[in-house]
Amino acid sequence: MNNKNNNENVLNNAPSRDFKYTKKLNEQLNKARAKAKSALNLAHILDLKKPLAEKALQEVNLNQGQLYTQLTQADLKRFAQKVIALKKDFTGRKIQGGITPNAIIARSRQIDIKRCQDEIHTVQAIRLEKDGVIHFRTNASKKYGATHHIVSVQFLNFQAALTAEKITNDFLNAYMKGAVKFDCDCGRHRFWYRYIATVGGFAYGTLETAFPKVRNPELTGLACKHVIRVMHTLARNPSALRQAVKMHIARYRKDPNQVAKTFTKKQVQQHTHKATDKAIRKPNERMLREVSLFIKEKAKQMSLSTREKAMAKLGFMLARGEITAKDFHAASKKLLWK
Numbered sequence: 001m002n003n004k005n006n007n008e009n010v011l012n013n014a015p016s017r018d019f020k021y022t023k024k025l026n027e028q029l030n031k032a033r034a035k036a037k038s039a040l041n042l043a044h045i046l047d048l049k050k051p052l053a054e055k056a057l058q059e060v061n062l063n064q065g066q067l068y069t070q071l072t073q074a075d076l077k078r079f080a081q082k083v084i085a086l087k088k089d090f091t092g093r094k095i096q097g098g099i100t101p102n103a104i105i106a107r108s109r110q111i112d113i114k115r116c117q118d119e120i121h122t123v124q125a126i127r128l129e130k131d132g133v134i135h136f137r138t139n140a141s142k143k144y145g146a147t148h149h150i151v152s153v154q155f156l157n158f159q160a161a162l163t164a165e166k167i168t169n170d171f172l173n174a175y176m177k178g179a180v181k182f183d184c185d186c187g188r189h190r191f192w193y194r195y196i197a198t199v200g201g202f203a204y205g206t207l208e209t210a211f212p213k214v215r216n217p218e219l220t221g222l223a224c225k226h227v228i229r230v231m232h233t234l235a236r237n238p239s240a241l242r243q244a245v246k247m248h249i250a251r252y253r254k255d256p257n258q259v260a261k262t263f264t265k266k267q268v269q270q271h272t273h274k275a276t277d278k279a280i281r282k283p284n285e286r287m288l289r290e291v292s293l294f295i296k297e298k299a300k301q302m303s304l305s306t307r308e309k310a311m312a313k314l315g316f317m318l319a320r321g322e323i324t325a326k327d328f329h330a331a332s333k334k335l336l337w338k
Protein backbone atom coordinates (compact mmCIF):
# COMPACT_ATOMS: atom_id res chain seq x y z
CA MET A 1 0.00 0.00 0.00
CA ASN A 2 1.36 3.38 -0.90
CA ASN A 3 -0.26 5.82 1.43
CA LYS A 4 2.69 7.99 2.30
CA ASN A 5 0.87 11.22 1.64
CA ASN A 6 -2.24 10.21 3.46
CA ASN A 7 -2.43 12.13 6.70
CA GLU A 8 -4.47 9.32 8.25
CA ASN A 9 -1.35 7.24 8.49
CA VAL A 10 0.87 9.51 10.53
CA LEU A 11 -0.13 8.04 13.89
CA ASN A 12 3.08 6.08 14.03
CA ASN A 13 4.46 7.16 17.38
CA ALA A 14 4.14 5.09 20.50
CA PRO A 15 1.12 6.49 22.40
CA SER A 16 3.26 7.05 25.52
CA ARG A 17 5.58 9.30 23.53
CA ASP A 18 2.76 11.46 22.19
CA PHE A 19 1.06 11.61 25.57
CA LYS A 20 4.25 12.80 27.28
CA TYR A 21 4.86 15.34 24.56
CA THR A 22 1.37 16.78 24.92
CA LYS A 23 1.68 16.92 28.68
CA LYS A 24 4.92 18.86 28.44
CA LEU A 25 3.58 21.19 25.78
CA ASN A 26 0.49 21.92 27.89
CA GLU A 27 2.65 22.73 30.90
CA GLN A 28 4.73 25.15 28.85
CA LEU A 29 1.69 26.83 27.35
CA ASN A 30 -0.02 27.08 30.74
CA LYS A 31 3.07 28.76 32.16
CA ALA A 32 3.15 31.24 29.30
CA ARG A 33 -0.56 31.85 29.76
CA ALA A 34 -0.07 32.64 33.46
CA LYS A 35 2.48 35.29 32.54
CA ALA A 36 0.54 36.79 29.63
CA LYS A 37 -0.31 40.34 30.59
CA SER A 38 -2.68 40.67 27.67
CA ALA A 39 -5.04 38.00 29.06
CA LEU A 40 -8.40 39.46 30.03
CA ASN A 41 -9.47 37.80 33.27
CA LEU A 42 -12.95 39.19 32.94
CA ALA A 43 -14.54 38.04 36.20
CA HIS A 44 -11.46 39.13 38.14
CA ILE A 45 -11.48 42.65 36.67
CA LEU A 46 -15.22 42.97 37.27
CA ASP A 47 -14.59 42.22 40.94
CA LEU A 48 -12.12 45.10 41.31
CA LYS A 49 -13.00 48.59 42.51
CA LYS A 50 -13.20 51.14 39.73
CA PRO A 51 -9.69 52.69 39.81
CA LEU A 52 -8.09 49.26 40.03
CA ALA A 53 -10.31 47.92 37.28
CA GLU A 54 -9.28 50.85 35.05
CA LYS A 55 -5.65 50.13 35.76
CA ALA A 56 -6.04 46.42 35.02
CA LEU A 57 -7.78 47.17 31.74
CA GLN A 58 -5.05 49.61 30.79
CA GLU A 59 -2.49 46.91 31.40
CA VAL A 60 -4.37 44.50 29.13
CA ASN A 61 -4.61 47.13 26.38
CA LEU A 62 -0.98 48.10 26.72
CA ASN A 63 0.17 44.52 26.32
CA GLN A 64 -2.26 43.57 23.61
CA GLY A 65 -0.32 45.28 20.83
CA GLN A 66 -1.44 48.13 18.64
CA LEU A 67 -3.07 46.08 15.95
CA TYR A 68 -5.93 45.25 18.27
CA THR A 69 -8.80 47.51 19.16
CA GLN A 70 -8.34 48.99 22.60
CA LEU A 71 -10.94 47.71 25.01
CA THR A 72 -13.14 50.00 27.08
CA GLN A 73 -15.22 49.46 30.22
CA ALA A 74 -18.26 49.30 27.94
CA ASP A 75 -16.65 46.34 26.12
CA LEU A 76 -16.17 44.60 29.43
CA LYS A 77 -19.84 45.07 30.27
CA ARG A 78 -20.80 43.67 26.88
CA PHE A 79 -18.50 40.67 27.36
CA ALA A 80 -19.94 40.06 30.82
CA GLN A 81 -23.46 40.05 29.35
CA LYS A 82 -22.35 37.45 26.81
CA VAL A 83 -21.08 35.24 29.61
CA ILE A 84 -24.34 35.64 31.55
CA ALA A 85 -26.38 34.80 28.44
CA LEU A 86 -24.26 31.73 27.77
CA LYS A 87 -24.56 30.54 31.37
CA LYS A 88 -28.33 30.99 31.21
CA ASP A 89 -28.47 29.02 27.98
CA PHE A 90 -26.46 26.20 29.54
CA THR A 91 -28.63 26.09 32.66
CA GLY A 92 -31.80 26.30 30.60
CA ARG A 93 -30.70 23.19 28.73
CA LYS A 94 -29.57 21.49 31.93
CA ILE A 95 -25.96 21.52 30.77
CA GLN A 96 -23.97 22.05 33.93
CA GLY A 97 -20.84 20.29 35.01
CA GLY A 98 -21.11 17.83 32.12
CA ILE A 99 -22.30 17.64 28.53
CA THR A 100 -23.21 14.74 26.24
CA PRO A 101 -21.34 14.05 22.98
CA ASN A 102 -24.47 14.77 20.95
CA ALA A 103 -25.00 18.13 22.67
CA ILE A 104 -21.36 19.01 21.95
CA ILE A 105 -21.88 18.34 18.26
CA ALA A 106 -25.19 20.23 18.21
CA ARG A 107 -23.50 23.33 19.64
CA SER A 108 -20.43 23.26 17.39
CA ARG A 109 -19.90 25.65 14.53
CA GLN A 110 -20.56 24.40 11.04
CA ILE A 111 -17.02 25.34 10.01
CA ASP A 112 -15.51 23.05 12.67
CA ILE A 113 -17.90 20.26 11.66
CA LYS A 114 -16.78 20.64 8.06
CA ARG A 115 -13.10 20.63 8.98
CA CYS A 116 -13.66 17.49 11.00
CA GLN A 117 -15.49 15.79 8.12
CA ASP A 118 -12.75 16.74 5.65
CA GLU A 119 -9.63 16.27 7.73
CA ILE A 120 -9.98 14.16 10.87
CA HIS A 121 -10.78 10.47 10.39
CA THR A 122 -8.79 8.42 12.86
CA VAL A 123 -9.51 8.06 16.57
CA GLN A 124 -7.56 5.88 18.97
CA ALA A 125 -8.02 5.27 22.67
CA ILE A 126 -4.44 5.54 23.95
CA ARG A 127 -4.53 5.85 27.74
CA LEU A 128 -6.89 4.80 30.54
CA GLU A 129 -6.76 6.73 33.80
CA LYS A 130 -8.53 6.79 37.13
CA ASP A 131 -11.50 9.14 37.65
CA GLY A 132 -13.03 7.97 34.39
CA VAL A 133 -10.53 9.60 32.06
CA ILE A 134 -9.61 8.22 28.63
CA HIS A 135 -7.15 10.05 26.41
CA PHE A 136 -7.85 9.72 22.69
CA ARG A 137 -5.45 10.46 19.86
CA THR A 138 -6.64 11.75 16.50
CA ASN A 139 -4.77 12.49 13.33
CA ALA A 140 -3.94 16.18 12.71
CA SER A 141 -4.62 18.12 9.54
CA LYS A 142 -0.85 18.62 9.23
CA LYS A 143 -1.43 22.23 8.21
CA TYR A 144 0.22 23.48 11.37
CA GLY A 145 2.98 20.92 11.66
CA ALA A 146 1.31 18.68 14.26
CA THR A 147 1.20 14.93 13.63
CA HIS A 148 -1.63 14.26 16.08
CA HIS A 149 -3.79 15.78 18.77
CA ILE A 150 -4.87 14.43 22.11
CA VAL A 151 -8.44 14.78 23.26
CA SER A 152 -9.02 13.97 26.93
CA VAL A 153 -12.47 12.82 27.97
CA GLN A 154 -13.72 12.30 31.51
CA PHE A 155 -16.80 10.08 31.64
CA LEU A 156 -18.96 11.39 34.44
CA ASN A 157 -20.87 8.13 34.86
CA PHE A 158 -17.64 6.29 35.63
CA GLN A 159 -18.15 5.92 39.38
CA ALA A 160 -21.66 4.65 38.92
CA ALA A 161 -20.42 2.25 36.24
CA LEU A 162 -17.89 0.74 38.64
CA THR A 163 -20.70 -0.45 40.87
CA ALA A 164 -23.44 -1.04 38.30
CA GLU A 165 -24.73 -4.22 36.71
CA LYS A 166 -22.82 -6.41 34.25
CA ILE A 167 -21.05 -4.54 31.45
CA THR A 168 -23.23 -5.40 28.46
CA ASN A 169 -23.17 -3.72 25.06
CA ASP A 170 -26.38 -1.84 25.88
CA PHE A 171 -24.80 -0.59 29.05
CA LEU A 172 -21.69 0.58 27.16
CA ASN A 173 -23.73 2.27 24.45
CA ALA A 174 -25.58 4.37 27.02
CA TYR A 175 -22.36 5.07 28.90
CA MET A 176 -20.58 6.35 25.78
CA LYS A 177 -23.46 8.71 25.03
CA GLY A 178 -23.46 9.99 28.62
CA ALA A 179 -22.17 13.26 30.09
CA VAL A 180 -18.47 14.09 29.88
CA LYS A 181 -15.91 16.79 30.54
CA PHE A 182 -13.33 17.30 27.82
CA ASP A 183 -10.14 19.00 26.65
CA CYS A 184 -7.99 19.14 23.51
CA ASP A 185 -4.35 20.15 23.18
CA CYS A 186 -4.84 22.17 19.98
CA GLY A 187 -4.82 25.95 19.65
CA ARG A 188 -8.41 26.14 18.50
CA HIS A 189 -9.62 24.60 21.74
CA ARG A 190 -7.22 26.61 23.87
CA PHE A 191 -7.95 30.03 22.40
CA TRP A 192 -11.54 29.74 21.19
CA TYR A 193 -13.40 27.16 23.23
CA ARG A 194 -11.77 26.31 26.56
CA TYR A 195 -13.27 29.43 28.10
CA ILE A 196 -16.75 28.35 26.98
CA ALA A 197 -16.19 24.88 28.43
CA THR A 198 -15.11 26.50 31.69
CA VAL A 199 -18.27 28.65 31.76
CA GLY A 200 -20.33 25.48 31.32
CA GLY A 201 -18.39 23.61 33.99
CA PHE A 202 -17.36 20.84 31.60
CA ALA A 203 -13.70 21.70 30.96
CA TYR A 204 -11.46 18.77 31.87
CA GLY A 205 -8.08 19.61 33.39
CA THR A 206 -6.86 23.13 32.79
CA LEU A 207 -9.51 25.79 33.26
CA GLU A 208 -9.52 29.02 31.28
CA THR A 209 -10.52 32.32 32.88
CA ALA A 210 -9.21 34.60 30.12
CA PHE A 211 -12.13 35.83 28.03
CA PRO A 212 -11.42 35.11 24.31
CA LYS A 213 -11.68 38.82 23.52
CA VAL A 214 -9.91 38.66 20.18
CA ARG A 215 -10.81 35.26 18.74
CA ASN A 216 -14.25 34.46 20.05
CA PRO A 217 -15.83 37.44 21.82
CA GLU A 218 -19.33 36.30 20.83
CA LEU A 219 -18.70 33.00 22.61
CA THR A 220 -20.07 30.88 19.78
CA GLY A 221 -19.26 27.28 18.88
CA LEU A 222 -17.94 24.74 21.32
CA ALA A 223 -15.66 22.07 19.92
CA CYS A 224 -12.62 21.89 17.63
CA LYS A 225 -12.50 19.33 14.81
CA HIS A 226 -10.62 16.82 16.99
CA VAL A 227 -13.16 16.94 19.80
CA ILE A 228 -15.99 16.69 17.27
CA ARG A 229 -14.45 13.55 15.77
CA VAL A 230 -14.02 11.91 19.16
CA MET A 231 -17.56 12.84 20.29
CA HIS A 232 -19.15 11.73 17.06
CA THR A 233 -17.34 8.42 17.31
CA LEU A 234 -18.27 7.93 20.97
CA ALA A 235 -21.93 8.57 20.26
CA ARG A 236 -21.85 5.83 17.62
CA ASN A 237 -19.93 3.44 19.89
CA PRO A 238 -17.94 1.49 17.28
CA SER A 239 -16.48 -1.75 18.63
CA ALA A 240 -12.85 -0.56 18.69
CA LEU A 241 -13.64 2.21 21.15
CA ARG A 242 -16.30 0.23 22.97
CA GLN A 243 -13.70 -2.42 23.80
CA ALA A 244 -11.40 0.26 25.24
CA VAL A 245 -14.21 1.71 27.35
CA LYS A 246 -15.13 -1.76 28.56
CA MET A 247 -11.52 -2.47 29.49
CA HIS A 248 -11.36 0.86 31.31
CA ILE A 249 -14.38 0.13 33.48
CA ALA A 250 -13.37 -3.49 34.11
CA ARG A 251 -9.87 -2.44 35.14
CA TYR A 252 -11.08 -0.05 37.83
CA ARG A 253 -13.92 -2.30 38.98
CA LYS A 254 -11.30 -4.76 40.01
CA ASP A 255 -9.20 -2.13 41.78
CA PRO A 256 -10.32 1.51 41.92
CA ASN A 257 -6.77 2.56 42.84
CA GLN A 258 -5.29 0.96 39.74
CA VAL A 259 -2.48 2.90 38.00
CA ALA A 260 -3.01 4.43 34.57
CA LYS A 261 -2.49 2.29 31.51
CA THR A 262 -1.03 3.59 28.25
CA PHE A 263 -1.41 1.25 25.28
CA THR A 264 1.65 0.16 23.36
CA LYS A 265 2.03 0.79 19.66
CA LYS A 266 0.78 -2.71 18.98
CA GLN A 267 -2.11 -2.67 21.46
CA VAL A 268 -3.41 0.63 20.20
CA GLN A 269 -4.20 -0.91 16.82
CA GLN A 270 -7.08 -2.76 18.47
CA HIS A 271 -8.48 0.50 19.79
CA THR A 272 -8.32 2.43 16.54
CA HIS A 273 -11.43 3.56 14.71
CA LYS A 274 -11.29 4.90 11.16
CA ALA A 275 -14.33 6.99 10.37
CA THR A 276 -15.65 6.48 6.89
CA ASP A 277 -18.90 8.42 7.16
CA LYS A 278 -19.04 11.82 5.53
CA ALA A 279 -21.79 13.89 7.13
CA ILE A 280 -21.53 14.43 10.87
CA ARG A 281 -24.26 17.04 10.99
CA LYS A 282 -25.99 18.50 8.03
CA PRO A 283 -26.35 22.19 8.67
CA ASN A 284 -29.18 22.88 11.01
CA GLU A 285 -32.26 21.23 9.46
CA ARG A 286 -33.69 19.84 12.66
CA MET A 287 -33.32 23.05 14.63
CA LEU A 288 -34.55 25.18 11.79
CA ARG A 289 -37.59 22.93 11.41
CA GLU A 290 -38.30 23.32 15.10
CA VAL A 291 -38.03 27.09 14.97
CA SER A 292 -40.06 27.34 11.77
CA LEU A 293 -42.80 25.23 13.28
CA PHE A 294 -42.76 27.34 16.39
CA ILE A 295 -43.02 30.51 14.33
CA LYS A 296 -45.77 29.10 12.14
CA GLU A 297 -47.89 28.10 15.09
CA LYS A 298 -47.18 30.97 17.36
CA ALA A 299 -46.30 34.05 15.31
CA LYS A 300 -49.89 35.20 14.96
CA GLN A 301 -50.64 35.36 18.64
CA MET A 302 -47.14 36.39 19.63
CA SER A 303 -46.63 39.66 21.40
CA LEU A 304 -43.97 41.95 20.06
CA SER A 305 -41.51 41.05 22.80
CA THR A 306 -41.95 37.32 22.17
CA ARG A 307 -41.20 37.93 18.52
CA GLU A 308 -38.10 39.80 19.52
CA LYS A 309 -37.04 36.89 21.68
CA ALA A 310 -37.58 34.50 18.78
CA MET A 311 -35.52 36.83 16.57
CA ALA A 312 -32.76 36.82 19.14
CA LYS A 313 -32.83 33.03 19.17
CA LEU A 314 -32.51 32.96 15.39
CA GLY A 315 -29.60 35.37 15.62
CA PHE A 316 -27.92 33.13 18.16
CA MET A 317 -28.39 30.09 15.94
CA LEU A 318 -26.92 32.00 13.00
CA ALA A 319 -23.93 33.08 15.05
CA ARG A 320 -23.38 29.51 16.21
CA GLY A 321 -23.42 28.34 12.62
CA GLU A 322 -26.50 26.20 13.19
CA ILE A 323 -28.42 27.91 10.42
CA THR A 324 -27.27 29.67 7.28
CA ALA A 325 -27.79 33.37 6.53
CA LYS A 326 -30.38 32.37 3.92
CA ASP A 327 -32.37 30.36 6.47
CA PHE A 328 -32.07 33.21 8.92
CA HIS A 329 -33.57 35.71 6.50
CA ALA A 330 -36.39 33.39 5.47
CA ALA A 331 -37.37 32.65 9.07
CA SER A 332 -37.06 36.22 10.31
CA LYS A 333 -39.22 37.48 7.44
CA LYS A 334 -42.00 35.14 8.54
CA LEU A 335 -41.60 36.21 12.10
CA LEU A 336 -41.77 39.91 11.38
CA TRP A 337 -44.59 40.00 8.83
CA LYS A 338 -47.07 37.32 9.83
Ligand SMILES: [Zn+2]
Binds near residue numbers: 189
Ligand atom coordinates in the same frame (compact mmCIF):
# COMPACT_ATOMS: atom_id res chain seq x y z
ZN1 LIG B 1 -8.49 20.18 18.95
